[in-house]
Amino acid sequence: MAPPATSKPGRLLIALVVLLVGGIAWAFWPGTDxxxxxxxxLQGGTQVILVPEPVxxxxxxxxxxxxxTVEIIRARVDGLGVAEAEVTTQGSGNGAAIVVxxxxxxxxxxxxxxxxxALLNFRPVWNILGPQPIEPADVAxxxxxxxxxxxxxxxTALTEGDEGSEDSSATDSGAxxxxxxxxxxxxxxxxxxxxxxxxxxxxxxxxxxxxxxGSPDNxxxxxxACDQQGFSKYVMEPAFIEGVSVTDANAQLTQQGIGxxxxxxxxxxxxxxxxxxxxxxxxxxxxxxxxxxCNAFAIVLDGVVxxxxxxxxxxxxxxxxxxxxxxxxxxxxLANVLKYGALPVTLEVVDITxxxxxxxxxxxxxxxxxxxxxxxxxSVYLLLYYRVLGLVAVLSLGVAAGLLYLFVVxxxxxxxxxxxxxxxxxxxxxxxxxxxxxxxYFERIRDELRDGxxxxxxxxxxxxRARRTLLAxxxxxxxxxxxxxxxxxxxxxxxxxxxxxTTVIDLIIAFWFTHPVVVLLGRMxxxxxxxxxxxxxxxxxxAHSALESISGRSRRKRRDDYRSEKAQFGGTADESxxxxxxxxxx
Amino acid sequence: MSGLKGFGQxxxxxxxxxxxxxxxxxxYAISAIIVIVSLSALGIRGLNLGIEFRGGADxxxxxxxxxxxxxxxxAEAETGGQTIVTAASSGTMRVQTIxxxxxxxxxxxxxxGAACGVPGGEITVQVVGPTWGAxxxxxxxxxxxxxxxxxxxxxxxYFEWRMAVGALVALAHDLVxxxxxxxxFGLEVTPATAIGVLTILAYSLYDTVxxxxxxxxxxxxxxxxxxxxxxxxANLAVNQTVVRSINTSLTSLLPVLAIIVVGAGLLGAGTLLxxxxxxxxxxxxxxxxxxxxxxxxxxxxKRRQPEVKALSARVLARRKxxxxxxxxxxxxxxxxxxxxxxxxxxxxxKASEVSSVGPASPQQLREYARVQxxxxxxxxxxxxxxxx
Numbered sequence: 001m002a003p004p005a006t007s008k009p010g011r012l013l014i015a016l017v018v019l020l021v022g023g024i025a026w027a028f029w030p031g032t033d034x035x036x037x038x039x040x041x042l043q044g045g046t047q048v049i050l051v052p053e054p055v056x057x058x059x060x061x062x063x064x065x066x067x068x069t070v071e072i073i074r075a076r077v078d079g080l081g082v083a084e085a086e087v088t089t090q091g092s093g094n095g096a097a098i099v100v101x102x103x104x105x106x107x108x109x110x111x112x113x114x115x116x117x118a119l120l121n122f123r124p125v126w127n128i129l130g131p132q133p134i135e136p137a138d139v140a141x142x143x144x145x146x147x148x149x150x151x152x153x154x155x156t157a158l159t160e161g162d163e164g165s166e167d168s169s170a171t172d173s174g175a176x177x178x179x180x181x182x183x184x185x186x187x188x189x190x191x192x193x194x195x196x197x198x199x200x201x202x203x204x205x206x207x208x209x210x211x212x213x214g215s216p217d218n219x220x221x222x223x224x225a226c227d228q229q230g231f232s233k234y235v236m237e238p239a240f241i242e243g244v245s246v247t248d249a250n251a252q253l254t255q256q257g258i259g260x261x262x263x264x265x266x267x268x269x270x271x272x273x274x275x276x277x278x279x280x281x282x283x284x285x286x287x288x289x290x291x292x293x294c295n296a297f298a299i300v301l302d303g304v305v306x307x308x309x310x311x312x313x314x315x316x317x318x319x320x321x322x323x324x325x326x327x328x329x330x331x332x333x334l335a336n337v338l339k340y341g342a343l344p345v346t347l348e349v350v351d352i353t354x355x356x357x358x359x360x361x362x363x364x365x366x367x368x369x370x371x372x373x374x375x376x377x378x379s380v381y382l383l384l385y386y387r388v389l390g391l392v393a394v395l396s397l398g399v400a401a402g403l404l405y406l407f408v409v410x411x412x413x414x415x416x417x418x419x420x421x422x423x424x425x426x427x428x429x430x431x432x433x434x435x436x437x438x439x440x441y442f443e444r445i446r447d448e449l450r451d452g453x454x455x456x457x458x459x460x461x462x463x464x465r466a467r468r469t470l471l472a473x474x475x476x477x478x479x480x481x482x483x484x485x486x487x488x489x490x491x492x493x494x495x496x497x498x499x500x501x502t503t504v505i506d507l508i509i510a511f512w513f514t515h516p517v518v519v520l521l522g523r524m525x526x527x528x529x530x531x532x533x534x535x536x537x538x539x540x541x542x543a544h545s546a547l548e549s550i551s552g553r554s555r556r557k558r559r560d561d562y563r564s565e566k567a568q569f570g571g572t573a574d575e576s577x578x579x580x581x582x583x584x585x586x
Numbered sequence: 587m588s589g590l591k592g593f594g595q596x597x598x599x600x601x602x603x604x605x606x607x608x609x610x611x612x613x614y615a616i617s618a619i620i621v622i623v624s625l626s627a628l629g630i631r632g633l634n635l636g637i638e639f640r641g642g643a644d645x646x647x648x649x650x651x652x653x654x655x656x657x658x659x660x661a662e663a664e665t666g667g668q669t670i671v672t673a674a675s676s677g678t679m680r681v682q683t684i685x686x687x688x689x690x691x692x693x694x695x696x697x698x699g700a701a702c703g704v705p706g707g708e709i710t711v712q713v714v715g716p717t718w719g720a721x722x723x724x725x726x727x728x729x730x731x732x733x734x735x736x737x738x739x740x741x742x743x744y745f746e747w748r749m750a751v752g753a754l755v756a757l758a759h760d761l762v763x764x765x766x767x768x769x770x771f772g773l774e775v776t777p778a779t780a781i782g783v784l785t786i787l788a789y790s791l792y793d794t795v796x797x798x799x800x801x802x803x804x805x806x807x808x809x810x811x812x813x814x815x816x817x818x819x820a821n822l823a824v825n826q827t828v829v830r831s832i833n834t835s836l837t838s839l840l841p842v843l844a845i846i847v848v849g850a851g852l853l854g855a856g857t858l859l860x861x862x863x864x865x866x867x868x869x870x871x872x873x874x875x876x877x878x879x880x881x882x883x884x885x886x887x888k889r890r891q892p893e894v895k896a897l898s899a900r901v902l903a904r905r906k907x908x909x910x911x912x913x914x915x916x917x918x919x920x921x922x923x924x925x926x927x928x929x930x931x932x933x934x935x936k937a938s939e940v941s942s943v944g945p946a947s948p949q950q951l952r953e954y955a956r957v958q959x960x961x962x963x964x965x966x967x968x969x970x971x972x973x974x
Contacts, residue, residue: 049718051717051718051721091725095721095725097721111688348715348717349688349715350715350717351638351712351713351714351715352688352712352714353710353711353712354710354711354712356648356707356708356709358648358708359646359708359710366848369848370841370844370847370848370849371841371844373841373844373847373848374841374842374844374845375841377840377841377844378837378840378841381836381837382837385833422778422781422861425778425845425861425862426781428841428842428844428845429785429838429841429842431837431838432834432837432838432839432840432841432842432869433792433838435834435837435838436792436796436830436834436837436838439830439834439837440796440830440834443827443829443830443833447826465803469795469796469799469800472744472795472799473792473795473796473799474792475740476737476740476788476791476792476795477791477792479736479737479740480737480784480787480791481788483729483732483733483736484726484729484733484784486729487725487728488725488729492722492725492726492729492777492780492781492784495781495784495785496784499785499788
């Protein structure tokens with residue numbers, strides 16, 4: 001085996017210091033956010049876990065679909081106006097889970113917001129109206145009566161969303177206090193009937209709630225809905241294309257290089273429907289002139305009109321281009337909506353956890369207290385057992401704790417790591433595993449001393465053996481952490497991340513801190529003198545009796561042996577001989 | 587402390603030696619009994635699955651002023667289903683109901699808050715669909731299997747396949763006993779428990795790897811000598827790592843016990859406590875199995891290997907010969923012994939101390955270990971002048 005490469009232990013320490021200083025400088029650079037992101041179980045709030053399921057049974061959920069679902073949910077949650085709301089995915093494909101974490105918001109609201117499925121339809125526009133509600137006094141009574149009948153006949157009218165405000169039962173007062181999420185109001189009917197017209201007239205597109213979407217419409221019915229900006233109200237025929245027919249959509253610069261267009265591609269079914277619809281609609285008069293029907297088709301997402309372009313000409317090949325006054329962002333957004341809007345996923349809420357801020361704070365405090373107690377008890381034990389070496393171990397644990405905090409801050413900043421209770425538990429557990437590295441090393445050094453090595457030799461050759469054991473054992477832990485991180489969902493993941501992180505830190509500390517410090521200590525007179533406080537007193541470790549039992553000779557003889565050995569190896573053994581002289585004297 | 591230290595020293599030198607490998611029947615019997623008890627506890631009582639696995643709603647009411655029956659009445663009146671209410675010493679009351687919708691859970695949380703004098707918002711609520719727990723477990727199980735496959739490959743390459751088998755047997759042993767204890771005491775199984783079990787798995791393997799590494803070191807080049815059998819070398823390795831195992835178990839268990847104490851005192855039941863209980867049980871069992879199960883299993887597998895058989899035969903023959911010679915030489919225990927097949931001539935006089943056809947004497951084992959550990963025979967050090 002190669003001689004231990006620890007001739008310059010100072011360099012390793014310097015490397016660690018450089019790493020630490022660099023990390024600290026980067027993580028705590030003034031003006032940047034350098035706090036640890038806490039999970040909701042530690043700061044209070046609501047966490048909802050959703051499992052996406054393909055609409056078509058047996059279909060596979062692609063990464064793109066997942067990413068777009070997250071985008072849409074994030075947009076909705078951001079609409080709550082809560083800072084630090086978080087939407088993340090865990091796992092992939094059909095086994096994926098989407099975790100929505102919102103600090104301090106009532107759970108019912110979050111659940112309602114996220115559970116909606118985004119549905120995209122293309123509908124011919126019948127008419128475009130002003131955004132304000134029209135209240136024709138003379139037909140109001142009729143309409144009310146008809147509407148009541150209509151709800152019985154299943155699908156004449158569908159008005160969604162404001163149960164929260166209408167249902168005044170006592171149990172819902174909590175929900176109402178929190179603002180009760182509502183989704184946009186839409187009007188649907190099988191045919192263009194007077195009741196439908198009345199309800200559309202009553203629709204208020206100046207109410208922001210009605211612009212937020214969240215009310216998937218039935219594509220086979222007529223629809224009255226608002227546009228995203230609240231500029232107008234659309235009356236639309238049943239859909240001619242459903243969003244799943246869109247195979248691709250992209251934002252592109254126009255050929256002149258000024259302005260943006262969105263290009264669209266449809267599958268064969270969509271292409272056929274588009275050809276028919278564009279042929280019919282392009283012959284009609286322009287919308288807004290009062291003519292019904294008129295030449296425009298509406299792109300409806302979740303019950304809100306995202307865009308309503310008109311046809312310039314019949315579109316035959318299944319490739320279309322939407323021109324308009326888009327900037328780059330708008331074009332990209334529209335392309336995204338077209339491409340991903342009709343997500344073939346339904347979201348199932350599988351877990352709702354809502355933790356009050358007080359309890360969250362308590363859990364964090366308990367975790368920290370447990371960590372401090374654990375660290376102190378282990379430190380006391382190590383100090384009592386290993387004396388000065390124990391001090392090295394305690395220092396190492398301290399540096400490891402600091403390094404863990406540093407890494408958590410860095411990962412909070414870069415990959416959005418959140419520290420959960422499971423992570424805190426992982427960190428506390430890691431105290432033991434990290435301490436084990438020192439124990440393995442120290443026990444090896446002691447073994448070497450028992451074999452009659454000098455302290456300097458023992459520190460080096462003990463390290464060579466301990467290093468191998470550490471690498472093998474830590475590799476197993478790291479393997480467990482990595483496999484769990486990539487395959488598990490829920491809190492197991494947070495735990496696995498911290499476990500892996502602490503294992504890496506364990507190695508860094510053992511290689512760059514503990515070992516160099518021990519080697520440096522080994523060169524000190526105090527340690528070499530074999531003081532009983534050093535924790536490495538050869539006599540207490542039994543090196544003396546070991547030698548005796550091996551040789552079966554007298555002490556004097558032993559010393560002579562060492563002297564001759566010294567002569568043989570040119571001074572190699574003189575430290576040992578010094579030790580022995582000391583022994584004989586005492 | 588110094589007691590343990592002196593003990594460690596004697597263990598290392600083989601003066602005190604516990605027969606971990608030779609008494610395998612005893613350890614197996616003990617483990618078999620515990621495993622059978624665990625399995626029957628699992629079979630009879632089953633696991634007390636938390637709501638994450640059953641589906642349901644869980645309300646934790648801090649500083650509740652209501653009685654358990656009041657809380658139960660409120661919850662059962664509202665949900666119309668069976669409700670379990672438990673009160674922890676910390677004043678936190680836990681109410682577990684049948685699965686609820688989001689809106690229902692908000693309503694019940696408010697009612698419970700009103701009944702127990704706590705604002706509804708202070709109550710920690712968890713609502714879990716019945717499939718979620720199954721999903722977590724399936725995922726964890728998949729991860730577990732893949733991890734086990736990978737780790738077996740690693741162990742087989744780094745050590746040998748017999749060690750991989752030994753490590754997996756020890757691991758299975760730990761998991762069964764931990765799960766058995768959960769079943770026997772009716773402890774609630776939550777996702778946090780699953781995390782704990784997975785940690786135990788990593789910990790158990792880690793522990794076994796440390797012991798096996800020493801076995802590997804002690805048995806390097808073992809077939810080139812005839813002083814020590816494989817069993818003895820392995821047993822010496824276990825003895826040499828006992829002190830480390832005790833220290834490591836203590837330093838690992840102390841923080842976990844701190845979690846249990848703090849968790850139980852400040853929080854009542856919760857993630858931390860669930861996790862810590864699983865860990866405390868698993869770590870204790872893991873330390874036991876790395877010493878008493880993993881190495882004996884390895885030694886048993888090794889005994890089937892022809893080289894190991896031949897080695898044992900050689901060692902026995904040599905000991906017999908030594909005994910006869912000792913008889914011939916009369917009582918001159920220190921007598922010179924003819925050179926043996928041992929590659930290292932040094933310290934051969936030790937062999938003459940063997941006075942019976944028993945296992946190698948502690949000194950022999952120790953000496954063997956020393957010789958086997960290789961590179962230190964000739965200190966590769968430069969002269970002092972050069973070093974400075």
